[in-house]
Amino acid sequence: MERVAIVGASMTRFGQRDAWVRELLAEAGEAALSDAGIVGDDLDHLYVSNMASGEFEGQTGVPNALAHDLAATPAYTARIDQTSSSGGAGVYAAWQSVASGASDLTMLVGGEKMTHRSTAEATDVIASLTHPVEYKHGVTLPSFAGLTARLYLDEYDAPRESLGKVAVKNHANGVDNPHAQFRKEVDLETVLESPVVADPLRLYDFCPITDGSAALVFCPESVAEEYAPDGEYAVISGIGGATDTHVVHERADPTTMGGVVDSSAIAYEMAGIAPDDVDVAELHDMFTILEFLQSEDLGFFEKGEGWKAVEEGVTDRDGELPINTSGGLKSKGHPLGASGVAQVYEIYKQVTGDAGPRQVEADTGLACNVGGFGNCVTTAILEGSQ
Amino acid sequence: MSDTNADDDTHEEPTDEARDEPTFEAAEYADGSVSYPPHPVGPNGAERVGSVDLREHEARVVTWTTSMATPPGVRAPNTLAIVEFEMGEEYDGPPVRALGQVAADPDGNAFDVVIGDHVEPVYADELREPGAGIREPASQAWDGFRFRPVE
Numbered sequence: 001m002e003r004v005a006i007v008g009a010s011m012t013r014f015g016q017r018d019a020w021v022r023e024l025l026a027e028a029g030e031a032a033l034s035d036a037g038i039v040g041d042d043l044d045h046l047y048v049s050n051m052a053s054g055e056f057e058g059q060t061g062v063p064n065a066l067a068h069d070l071a072a073t074p075a076y077t078a079r080i081d082q083t084s085s086s087g088g089a090g091v092y093a094a095w096q097s098v099a100s101g102a103s104d105l106t107m108l109v110g111g112e113k114m115t116h117r118s119t120a121e122a123t124d125v126i127a128s129l130t131h132p133v134e135y136k137h138g139v140t141l142p143s144f145a146g147l148t149a150r151l152y153l154d155e156y157d158a159p160r161e162s163l164g165k166v167a168v169k170n171h172a173n174g175v176d177n178p179h180a181q182f183r184k185e186v187d188l189e190t191v192l193e194s195p196v197v198a199d200p201l202r203l204y205d206f207c208p209i210t211d212g213s214a215a216l217v218f219c220p221e222s223v224a225e226e227y228a229p230d231g232e233y234a235v236i237s238g239i240g241g242a243t244d245t246h247v248v249h250e251r252a253d254p255t256t257m258g259g260v261v262d263s264s265a266i267a268y269e270m271a272g273i274a275p276d277d278v279d280v281a282e283l284h285d286m287f288t289i290l291e292f293l294q295s296e297d298l299g300f301f302e303k304g305e306g307w308k309a310v311e312e313g314v315t316d317r318d319g320e321l322p323i324n325t326s327g328g329l330k331s332k333g334h335p336l337g338a339s340g341v342a343q344v345y346e347i348y349k350q351v352t353g354d355a356g357p358r359q360v361e362a363d364t365g366l367a368c369n370v371g372g373f374g375n376c377v378t379t380a381i382l383e384g385s386q
Numbered sequence: 387m388s389d390t391n392a393d394d395d396t397h398e399e400p401t402d403e404a405r406d407e408p409t410f411e412a413a414e415y416a417d418g419s420v421s422y423p424p425h426p427v428g429p430n431g432a433e434r435v436g437s438v439d440l441r442e443h444e445a446r447v448v449t450w451t452t453s454m455a456t457p458p459g460v461r462a463p464n465t466l467a468i469v470e471f472e473m474g475e476e477y478d479g480p481p482v483r484a485l486g487q488v489a490a491d492p493d494g495n496a497f498d499v500v501i502g503d504h505v506e507p508v509y510a511d512e513l514r515e516p517g518a519g520i521r522e523p524a525s526q527a528w529d530g531f532r533f534r535p536v537e
Contacts, residue, residue, distance in 0.1 A: 120455070120456070123455065124457035125520055128520050132423075133485070135514075136529075137487050137530070138514050139453075139466060139485060147467075148449070150449045150451060151448065151501070154501055197454055198451045198452070199451055200451075248485070249468045250429070254448065
């Protein structure tokens with residue numbers, strides 16, 4: 001099996017954008033092609049990670065539209081939908097296409113246009129992933145977060161303030177990300193006094209609704225220097241995908257995300273590393289509680305101890321294990337199909353030494369992209385080439 | 387944000403009509419495990435062999451939240467709980483749980499619940515306004531069971 005390299009990357013500004021999904025995808029795609037020094041016609045495969053362009057704006061068939069807009073025909077195209085983890089699933093599909101030998105050059109573009117919808121409408125589009133017995137009760141992804149946060153705080157005797165500190169940390173990181181939706185620090189008091197959304201969680205415990213796009217270019221490692229003559233490329237040394245139950249209440253332990261445990265076990269084994277070997281991580285902090293759950297289920301911290309790591313500054317940018325140097329979904333924004341791609345973009349920048357003011361010392365980085373409330377998960381491990 | 391048309395009248399005593407309400411159907415599988423909702427195959431791959439009516443079981447609150455930002459057609463605020471049913475000492479399968487709305491008191495406010503509270507299921511013929519949200523109204527049922535504290 002070929003080792004797969006990432007030789008080009010881009011992302012648009014995340015936030016409220018005038019552009020629609022086709023334009024957002026083209027903006028990121030064109031920039032990634034340029035970053036890799038190629039044109040659309042060079043691509044064998046072109047994937048689009050997108051959850052709901054049909055539901056949000058009535059535009060389906062986006063991979064074909066993008067192939068035409070970037071003059072990438074006759075590249076093979078496909079849309080990858082795995083709800084909020086569509087981006088991670090797209091990374092998996094792109095990796096698979098090159099590792100299998102089916103493609104010598106693949107581009108993945110993830111994107112979503114959401115902000116033209118009201119919060120209630122956007123929340124309902126996302127909640128449509130739930131089982132009918134959940135949906136009829138009006139459950140939303142934020143309410144799953146509230147249910148889980150209350151149980152976590154109760155079971156592990158964690159203070160409410162520890163969740164707020166995740167928001168404070170990730171907002172501080174986002175200040176140095178020119179692509180982030182919010183480049184503004186928040187203090188703990190502001191977080192803890194913001195309006196209740198799904199108690200015990202408040203407004204600043206949640207990521208915003210976002211428009212945006214991100215893109216990556218993949219090729220066999222054996223030819224990576226053709227596209228990155230300076231040697232600045234990253235290798236996907238491990239990747240794994242897994243699912244958990246569709247119905248959230250059927251999980252043995254509601255504070256454990258089985259898909260994170262299982263997908264990361266596959267990725268660690270493939271990479272031949274342990275959690276301790278990870279230098280930097282991008283986690284799916286759609287809600288602050290998810291950063292605790294993932295940091296534990298990835299094996300970074302013991303179960304029930306993730307909150308202590310945040311309290312002690314271990315996950316700060318200058319800590320032992322920086323988490324969400326990009327600002328995370330919390331500050332950077334969460335354009336569903338783009339988020340998993342943008343997570344890998346950040347890790348790519350970190351392990352190639354190109355993260356600017358966000359740069360940390362990192363040879364090995366991990367991105368964990370979560371769909372639903374842990375329903376589908378992809379974990380990717382990247383290593384720098386140098 | 388719109389409120390549901392569903393009347394939150396689950397505090398009332400059951401009527402004759404309510405006694406004919408649908409069952410709170412969970413599935414029983416060949417290995418003895420029970421799941422809600424029912425699936426074609428059990429959690430360990432065992433075939434389905436029957437049904438269990440969860441109305442016959444009390445439950446405890448595992449966790450709860452009150453959602454203030456609700457989607458179209460859902461009451462606001464919407465207090466939800468995950469509950470775990472007491473299946474009896476002989477049951478040794480995985481926990482049997484359900485997620486549902488917390489029923490309302492006579493003033494129309496959701497009962498207060500805390501982790502560990504005993505609750506019982508009470509039927510409501512419409513939990514959320516069909517057609518107000520994105521899901522096709524005919525694609526699923528909209529009635530079901532809320533949870534009320536047991537005094």
